Amino acid sequence: MPVYQPSHQTSGGTRAPRGRRIRCAAALLALLTVVGYVVFVDWTGSHGLDCYVEANGTRLGLQQPQAANAATIGAVASSRDLPERALTIALATAMQESKLHDIKGGDRDSLGLFQQRPSQGWGTAEQILDPVYSSGEFFDELVKIPGYSRLPLTAAAQKVQHSGFPQAYAKHEADASMLAAALYGREPSLSCRVPSGGSPGDPVAVRQRLAREFGAQVLERQGSADGAPAEAAGTGALPGDTSGSTVTVPGDAAADPTDEDPTQHGWALAQWAVAHAPELRIAEVAYRGRIWRARESGSGWVKDAARPGHSYGDVRITVEH
Template identity: 40%
Template sequence: MAVLTVTCGLLVAGGYYAITSLQPLQVAEPEPTESCTVTARGDTDSLDVDQAANAATVNGVAFAMDMPEDAVVIAYATVWQESKFFNIDYGDRDSLGLFQQRPSQEWGEPEQIMDQVYSTRAFYQGLREVPGYREMPVYEAAQAVQRSADGFAYDQHEGLSRVMAAAFNGSEGPAVSCWFDPQSSAASDVEGAEKELERVFGAAPGDLPITDGPRTGDIGWSMAVWAVSHARDYGLTSVTYGDQRWTAATGDEGWSTVPDGAVRDTLVLK
């Protein structure tokens, strides 16, 4: 924080006595050049773009595995505690990745664990083996999979995890919006984004609408917010789903209604 020096002068016995004090200078923090907002259940929170992208992938894998929203909440609480949604290549002993899984505990090879799709699938597979995990407190279910030193620590993240799960699973529509410095954006790779969507969700955008789809949420909207969260990485300038469009050029203004309408249940990436 910057410091402002304040000097006061007093006349004392014909002389001049100076008093100098140091006071904090309040300087407005610059607006972030990259960020995402997540709005659901009457709450709005901010995430780093990387955090939002990883959260969207953790949710997307739940669709591929037909996991319920409860499972996503447990996964989110776990990742908040373990890595804060950054895919880090270090941790306690040989722990790695979003979930801080350890190769020595047979979670996989290091390069596998660093793949967010692989590590998320491994977590959900472990959760499936926990009897009655949906009826357990979130922290108990997380601890049953992770076997960490302080299992109760997961409890502090439940509230935010529920908000995020509702936003990223598509049940609240265009609930995620991101903005970033255009100079940081990758070259346009719509095909790459569509391929990764299929790897994450187990379905391609061209498969929409999906009737009798996974119980996780609304897969079309979930794909749309995944694309927005990954727009910087794939050089996407706009994401359109139904009559709603997110445009990178609008900054933090979010989604808007498409003036000329759009085809229902169609996801368009540009």
């Protein structure tokens, strides 16, 4: 094994000059400061990666706005009953085009998550800067491509985007796939560190955002006799209606009966709420015996021991009050 040899040595065992010792000490102090800072931000999240998803020992970190935008893309895909592969393609595209930020400027007149251009017929600047609209436009074009779900990701994305660098989408495929699995509830692992307290939230605003991003049907429970929302079991509230500071939304009951896992839809809703917690002032999200709390958000999803009697098939979103 090669042995590391220092590039500067003193001859004959003589002591290094005092100035050199001072410089070495200063360098060591600087190194310790950097190490200390890295440890600090790892514990506190001060590096700005406030959200993460995990799968198979791999963790993907995201800034909260990135997670919120990704969750919105996922909600729009869900509202159209698109396969997970469609969401993966969309996320990889947005990762490359904007790093999942709603950019107000770009190359020429490119805007938004997908860097769509008003001059190319994608809509007005105001429309493109709306993540719900821009996601819908992306999916409108994607589903026109025959067999898009079987194409290589770069090919499918390029047919929508017409990019000058089509191979650039490939480097995001693994991360996009992991994020899509979380947002679609197949591998639910999305959690965010967010501040608690502050101004109160508005449960009506939460309900409106759910309907806008997932579609109005997200607030309805399937299986009621007259097609109207049925009472949420154990809550005394209508699904999607507000009871105090809590919005109760059907989880399992609203799932497609053909789904292999009826909890996927509920987890998609629950993780969407966590991703949007800061802007909607969400304090707690509970589903299937698990709960996420803003005031303890560093712990992620934990066992919900406080509500053993509530309907675990419903997603409960509680705002700050």
